[in-house]
Amino acid sequence: MANPLRKNRPGGAERPRVLIIGAGFAGFHCARALDRRLAATADLVLVNPVDHMVYTALLPDVVGGLLDPRGIATPLAASLPFTKVLVGTVTAIDTGAHTCAVRGIDGREALLTWDRLVLNPGSVTRTMGVAGVLEHAHGFKTLAEALYLRERILRQLQFASATTDMHARERHGSFVVVGGGFTGLELAAQGRQLSRAALRQYRALDSESVRWTVLEAGPSVLGQFPANLARRALDRIRKRGVDVRLGAAVAEIAPDHVRLVSGETLPAQTVVWTAGVTPAPLISELGLAVQRGRLIVGDHLQTRDHPDVFALGDAAAVPDLTHPGQLAAQTAQNAQRQGVTAAHNVAASLGHGKARAYKHHDLGFTVDLTGRNAVATPLGVRLSGVLAKVAGRAYHLWALPSGRLRVLSDWINAAIGGRQIAALGLIDERYATIQAEANGGGAIDPTRPVKRTSA
């Protein structure tokens, strides 16, 4: 195996290499802080399967046709001028030998050495052993999946509009989202509004021909929200025309229907699985101590037996110092701030500054259910309606690493001119393969043939 990176510049002094794996919220913010801080004193290398960081919290707006996907994709190389960005996937890590195997997009393997390793591979979908998830459900974690879903919704409505078979029309016009967390609710709300707007285009259909259903196994939606706000969100999304079913556990997903544990069957050609996440497979392969699948780290984000290995974000079990005994929640907010703390501590471990513990006071949550329907808890204040909507959008504009103007102008355009309805056929299904623990993370492989052929 060849090493494509020279660790030290010709004629230069020995420079330690910091290898960052994953460029989501944690990895990107860590790399950006290191890029600003250690550019002159360390070799910085970032490995990620795609060349951009995705601001996932706005993926539902991409599905809904409100946002151009470019607005929420931050190009890595342009944002990190002093960091070597490798587009590829880490396939193995040897913490003893300080090496790491990377498979590039051309399929070639390379072996990298490192002095400090920052692990942020995030999480993948948890299928919970439900039959048919990998084969027939769609995931909702990447930009490719969001684009694919937008296309698929419109394509299904085209099929529904073209057929005179009422059963086929029902299947094509029915969309099921599994999971009543913020991701599932926002997706269903946006999908429903996109479908409604599309009815103007597909005139053989009326509003009865389109059905959006959310299936939640638990007794309520938005488990992490205060109960009264969660109830309000449930009420608002139901008024928007989404059928939310509580206590509805899924037994099986088939190509054209979903079967519930109760035995009931819902016809649907499109099912999206948002029912839970588990740390990326890379973590379990390390052979290091984990808690609920997440790599155990101390409050300085270093692993127990390998202080040169840092871990953060969804994949790490980070102690929540504001709630002793608990782990930090798997949220973008935590991941982003852990990224900055990890960068600080990596720098300290190389002799620049003093290490500090990760302590974060939650800034609150926001759930946008389209139109004026939203709930939010900024700094613990409970809001709903327009105020929650404004608070949510203001937060996103502030937190976006790039593309703020593009996002703002897209929102203004959509508010004035409506959603853009056109199935462009851009994304091939193989790029939207569900990333789940059961298929080893489902990394993008352009050479893989398309498996599913369901219309």
Ligand SMILES: Cc1cc2nc3c(=O)[nH]c(=O)nc-3n(C[C@H](O)[C@H](O)[C@H](O)COP(=O)(O)OP(=O)(O)OC[C@H]3O[C@@H](n4cnc5c(N)ncnc54)[C@H](O)[C@@H]3O)c2cc1C
């Ligand atoms: C649709 C959606 C909406 C969300 N909305 C919100 C929200 O509103 N608020 C909120 O707080 N949280 C939200 N979340 C959760 C939030 O996105 C995660 O908590 C956050 O992304 C975790 O950051 P991370 O850096 O740990 O992982 P990620 O952001 O998932 O990044 C991990 C990165 O590592 C890469 N990677 C994985 N394996 C490898 C490997 N072997 N080699 C190289 N790279 C690898 C991945 O491709 C990815 O780029 C949402 C999530 C989704 C999917």
